[in-house]
Amino acid sequence: MRVTRVWSAQACGVAFPALLAVAAYAVPAAAQDLKIRSPIIDVHELEFENNFVLGRSKNTVHELEYGFNDWLKLGVEAELAADPGQGLHYDSTALESFxxxxxxxxxxxxxxxxxxxxxxxxxxxxxxxxxxxxxxKEVPLLGLNTLNTINALFIKQMGAGSVGPLSLQMATQSVVLLDPHFAPGMEYYGIVTLGEHGDEPQHRIGPAFVGRVGFRELGLDAPGGIRYDAAYLRGLTGTTQPNTFRFRFELEFPL
Incomplete structure (x- = not known):
């Protein structure tokens, strides 16, 4: 789960405003997974990821993932969450595949x-x-290279306690590839309820940055490195948390 890319230019692509137009219908932050997932898999790489989201409510997600080959990566995650004024508690476990x-x-x-x-x-x-x-998709824009990512995820609750129809969660990110260590940009998150009796639409958008530093750059004689990204997100509707900060770092170990 990362923004991974060879830092070189590619021809034409999709502009970030178009991504926002696609995602502009969108839901509650507490139910939303604030992270950007890349479609690129690094073969035989073990990744330990930590994602922190701070607002009125808080949650942390800790994941272990492994790229088995050039088309399959599997992972397991544990989430801790806290309602406003409460301490963190174990909330859920998830199995995932890319x-x-x-x-x-x-x-x-x-x-x-x-x-x-x-x-x-x-x-x-x-x-x-x-x-x-x-x-x-990598897109040239005003003489700079930008990397644009869309995640369009359909979510369905299951079991006796399930409520509500299918929902669509959108996550988009566009960053300017200035340097492998620091690439500034923007992020947008939202959820659409695909049916009647859904929650009120919510939107959040804000500045973000991503980067990576190798272990050898830190003086460690080892392959791999640390990938990191962060965003400050402003709620765009009255029912959205007004301020949310998210930070993620990932330790990468080629095996």
Missing amino acids: LQLTPQGKYWADVGLFAEYEHTARQGDPRSLTIGPLVQ
Whole structure:
């Protein structure tokens, strides 16, 4: 789960405003997974990821993933969550898979498929199944190279405690590839309820940055490195949390 890319230019692609137009219908942050997933898989790489989201409510997600080959990566994650004024508690466990559907750079865009099964900790809470495409494209813009990513994930609750129809969660990111260590940009998140009696639409958008530093750059005689990204997100509707900060770092170990 990352923004991975060879830092070189590619021809034409998709502009970030177009991504926002696609995603402009969107839902509650507490139910939303604030992260950007890349369709690119690094073969035989073990990844330990930590994602922190801070707002009125808080949650942390810790994941272990491994790229078995150039088309399959599997992972397991545990989530801790806290309601406003409460301490963190174990909230859920999830099993996830990534399929890279196109060789990197061969077609108009890099495309993957993500699937996740989540089992909640509290008895009676609904389980959920998430599945959807991951799309990434490098675009030249005003003499600079930008990397644009869309995650369009369909989420369905299951079990006796499930409520509501199918929902569509959108996550988009566009960054300017200035340097491998620091690439600034923007992120947008939202959810659409695909049916009647859904929650009120919510939107959040804000500045972001991504980067990577190798272990050898830090003076460690080892392959791999640390990948990181962060975003400050402003709610665009009255029912959205007004301010949310997210930070993620990932330790990468080629095996």
